[in-house]
Amino acid sequence: METSALFAAAKRRYEWARVVRSAMLAAIMIGVAALIARFAMPNAAWWPFPIAALLFAGLEYRGQAAMKGARRGYIAGLVLLAAPIALLRPCCIGMDTAAMGTNCCTMPSMCAGVGVAIGLALSLVRPRSGSRVEAAFGLWLGVASIASMRCTGLFIGEAFGLMAGLLAGVSVAVPLNRLAR
Amino acid sequence: MLMNRLADGDRAAFEPLFYALYPRAVRLARKRVLGALAEDVAQSALLKVFARSSEFTKNKPVLPWFYGIVANEVRSVWRREARLARPIAEGDNERSPEDEALEAELGRALQTSHDALAKSDREAIEAMLGYRERPAIDDATFRKRVSRAVARLRSLAVGFYGD
Numbered sequence: 504m505e506t507s508a509l510f511a512a513a514k515r516r517y518e519w520a521r522v523v524r525s526a527m528l529a530a531i532m533i534g535v536a537a538l539i540a541r542f543a544m545p546n547a548a549w550w551p552f553p554i555a556a557l558l559f560a561g562l563e564y565r566g567q568a569a570m571k572g573a574r575r576g577y578i579a580g581l582v583l584l585a586a587p588i589a590l591l592r593p594c595c596i597g598m599d600t601a602a603m604g605t606n607c608c609t610m611p612s613m614c615a616g617v618g619v620a621i622g623l624a625l626s627l628v629r630p631r632s633g634s635r636v637e638a639a640f641g642l643w644l645g646v647a648s649i650a651s652m653r654c655t656g657l658f659i660g661e662a663f664g665l666m667a668g669l670l671a672g673v674s675v676a677v678p679l680n681r682l683a684r
Numbered sequence: 685m686l687m688n689r690l691a692d693g694d695r696a697a698f699e700p701l702f703y704a705l706y707p708r709a710v711r712l713a714r715k716r717v718l719g720a721l722a723e724d725v726a727q728s729a730l731l732k733v734f735a736r737s738s739e740f741t742k743n744k745p746v747l748p749w750f751y752g753i754v755a756n757e758v759r760s761v762w763r764r765e766a767r768l769a770r771p772i773a774e775g776d777n778e779r780s781p782e783d784e785a786l787e788a789e790l791g792r793a794l795q796t797s798h799d800a801l802a803k804s805d806r807e808a809i810e811a812m813l814g815y816r817e818r819p820a821i822d823d824a825t826f827r828k829r830v831s832r833a834v835a836r837l838r839s840l841a842v843g844f845y846g847d
Contacts, residue, residue: 509727510702516735517690517698524738566693 525563529556532577539585540652548652555648562641568633569641576645576673579625583650618665621646622672643673691740698734706730708747708785709754715781716758721765729757747789751782790841797840805833 504512533556562573625646630638646669653665686704689697709726717725733753740749798806808829810816818826 504727506706509706509730510699513702513731513734514698516731517737520735521693521738564693570693 521564521566525560528563529560532556532559536577536581536584536649536652539581543585543587544653551648551652555651558644558648562644568630568635568638569644571630571633572638572641572643573645575628575630576625576642576647577649579621580646580649583621583646584653586653616668618650618668618670619672620668621650622669622674625673639673643670646673685743685746687737687740687746688742690737691742693738702730702734705733705750708750709733712751712754712781712785713758715785716755717761721761725757725761726754729754732757748786751785755780755782793841794837797837800840801833801837804829805836808833809837 533552536555537552559573559577562569622643625642626639629635629642647666650665650669686697686701690701706726709730710723713722713726713729716722733750736753740746798809801809807816807819808826811818811826812830821829
């Protein structure tokens with residue numbers, strides 16, 4: 504084989520191996536999230552799972568700062584997924600949630616606040632190397648794709664509040680890197 | 685290290701790594717396999733290296749991992765075609781060509797690192813090894829100077845050897 508043909512073949516092997524590895528990792532990550540959701544939210548909708556799997560596979564394949572950010576975001580997303588609904592709806596505390604279900608009340612502002620807090624915490628553990636915009640993007644996508652499973656148990660306003668809060672908090676990672684240098 | 689970057693998905697590391705590893709694969713394959721098949725073995729090994737590069741454990745030395753894959757590919761060919769194994773002549777060193785290649789790489793990395801050191805660090809190491817007269821300083825200062833020089837040499841050598 505000519506060197507140029509070998510180069511192209513090696514490149515294809517590398518990319519294909521990354522595709523396979525990314526798909527496997529994403530399947531494992533989403534499997535873990537599904538298991539947690541099964542216990543934390545027995546009536547969770549299924550539709551976010553394949554979307555999250557595709558997102559993670561894409562970010563793993565991309566690699567570098569986006570991948571590192573997504574992995575950190577994923578961990579935070581799992582924490583949010585496992586957190587009791589009372590964290591996002593403290594107004595439900597004291598009510599008979601067993602009878603009323605999780606639709607006991609609605610608090611978009613609390614969801615936004617939790618989102619900002621988690622987003623800010625994530626910006627502290629942002630990847631230090633590589634593009635800060637990619638890292639922030641990966642962080643947000645990572646946490647949002649898992650947290651969106653929690654959103655299926657919330658009202659629209661709360662879900663929006665949570666996602667927007669996460670985005671606001673994580674966006675701090677972009678200028679924060681600049682300040683740190 | 686280029687392999688660390690490639691494992692992380694930095695595609696810009698692919699080309700320099702390819703051109704650094706390809707001649708090494710060919711050299712080792714020619715030492716172990718007779719005829720034109722050596723080139724095929726080197727190419728096949730290289731394809732495996734890049735297929736597995738995303739699994740590479742970061743910050744481990746690259747060359748032992750790389751030569752291990754090439755050696756496995758050579759052994760596969762021997763199992764299929766024993767007549768193509770390059771015979772080891774009498775009196776040859778009992779060490780495998782992979783070990784010899786690694787030792788040569790390490791020697792080159794150490795030499796390059798030594799040349800890249802600052803003059804004071806080079807002199808400290810040479811004085812420690814007896815190649816030059818020890819400077820007129822007390823023992824504790826000399827030991828500290830040598831310790832720092834060795835640490836810098838190690839750090840440089842890891843960089844060169846790893847790539």
